[in-house]
Amino acid sequence: MAHPPSDSRNPGMPLDPSWFQRAAVNTPAVEARAAELGARRPLVGAHRAAWLVNAIRCMDLTTLAGDDTEDRVARLCAKARAPLAPEVAEGLGVAGLTTGAVCVYPTMVGAAVRALAGSGVPVASVATGFPAGLMPLALRLAEIRYAVEEGAAEIDIVITRAHVLRADWAALYDEIAAMREACGAAHLKAILATGDLQTLSNVYKASMVAMQAGADFIKTSTGKEAVNATLPVSLTMVRAARDYGARTGHAVGFKPAGGMRSAADAIAWQVLMREELGARWLRPDLFRLGASSMLADIEAALTAYVTGRPVAPQSLARA
Numbered sequence: 116m117a118h119p120p121s122d123s124r125n126p127g128m129p130l131d132p133s134w135f136q137r138a139a140v141n142t143p144a145v146e147a148r149a150a151e152l153g154a155r156r157p158l159v160g161a162h163r164a165a166w167l168v169n170a171i172r173c174m175d176l177t178t179l180a181g182d183d184t185e186d187r188v189a190r191l192c193a194k195a196r197a198p199l200a201p202e203v204a205e206g207l208g209v210a211g212l213t214t215g216a217v218c219v220y221p222t223m224v225g226a227a228v229r230a231l232a233g234s235g236v237p238v239a240s241v242a243t244g245f246p247a248g249l250m251p252l253a254l255r256l257a258e259i260r261y262a263v264e265e266g267a268a269e270i271d272i273v274i275t276r277a278h279v280l281r282a283d284w285a286a287l288y289d290e291i292a293a294m295r296e297a298c299g300a301a302h303l304k305a306i307l308a309t310g311d312l313q314t315l316s317n318v319y320k321a322s323m324v325a326m327q328a329g330a331d332f333i334k335t336s337t338g339k340e341a342v343n344a345t346l347p348v349s350l351t352m353v354r355a356a357r358d359y360g361a362r363t364g365h366a367v368g369f370k371p372a373g374g375m376r377s378a379a380d381a382i383a384w385q386v387l388m389r390e391e392l393g394a395r396w397l398r399p400d401l402f403r404l405g406a407s408s409m410l411a412d413i414e415a416a417l418t419a420y421v422t423g424r425p426v427a428p429q430s431l432a433r434a
């Protein structure tokens with residue numbers, strides 16, 4: 116399938132329920148496909164290293180904790196600017212490698228912007244009453260505008276799950292469209308909190324509504340639900356993005372987030388993107404891995420590959 120260009124933002128479109136209201140996801144088939152993806156023969160050597168470097172390039176390095184401080188954010192940003200030790204980066208031929216972005220709470224955006232100055236690494240901010248989103252819309256929109264004024268280039272919004280559970284697609288569309296407008300030039304990632312949506316068919320429908328409302332990315336989770344990113348949910352969402360792109364010519368990005376911890380996770384999700392959407396979707400403008408602790412395992416794997424010495428992930432510098 117020809118891949119639509121991704122350098123143009125998703126303009127959205129009027130809500131059209133005929134694109135999704137009769138969608139019925141074959142859950143057993145999706146789960147079987149996802150299991151097959153996760154059970155692939157492991158990559159080794161230079162091939163595995165290349166996929167892990169790309170995972171860093173596409174990572175939203177995240178801290179979203181109640182005890183976050185400006186010092187912790189500054190340390191995270193230093194890691195985002197230089198995720199690998201110099202000798203490891205040079206050994207891989209990726210001097211200057213950075214993460215895709217840094218993702219923080221709104222009141223930490225200023226500290227992140229200052230710490231990332233001159234790096235080219237954008238700041239993403241969660242907003243709209245993260246993680247539950249249960250605040251008046253006017254306050255959620257004000258929070259978006261605050262984060263953008265603080266310097267956020269990307270806004271990760273959360274949807275009102277009740278709109279999905281009640282199949283109130285107009286209400287879901289209207290809130291995301293209003294959020295998209297409040298973002299202005301900042302890119303909008305729509306967090307669907309899929310662990311709260313009960314069925315894969317609801318995940319597909321919410322994905323389609325978010326894209327029709329103008330989301331630049333669809334994102335699985337806040338990382339605070341009981342169940343966050345899974346391969347079956349991700350497969351459902353990327354197929355929605357594929358269907359939307361085939362009909363509109365607009366590429367919408369995908370961000371799995373929450374609970375991904377290992378280098379193996381980083382490869383499994385990239386294999387899913389490569390096989391379902393194509394190599395074009397393995398770049399940071401269309402793919403992000405939302406993770407707070409996955410980088411340590413990736414760094415340990417790459418350090419061991421370059422130096423030949425095994426390294427415990429917990430021994431590496433953490434934010």
Ligand SMILES: O=C[C@H](O)COP(=O)(O)O
Binds near residue numbers: 336337372374405409
């Ligand atoms: O959006 C990013 C997620 O909150 C990160 O979740 P995590 O801490 O489980 O990696």
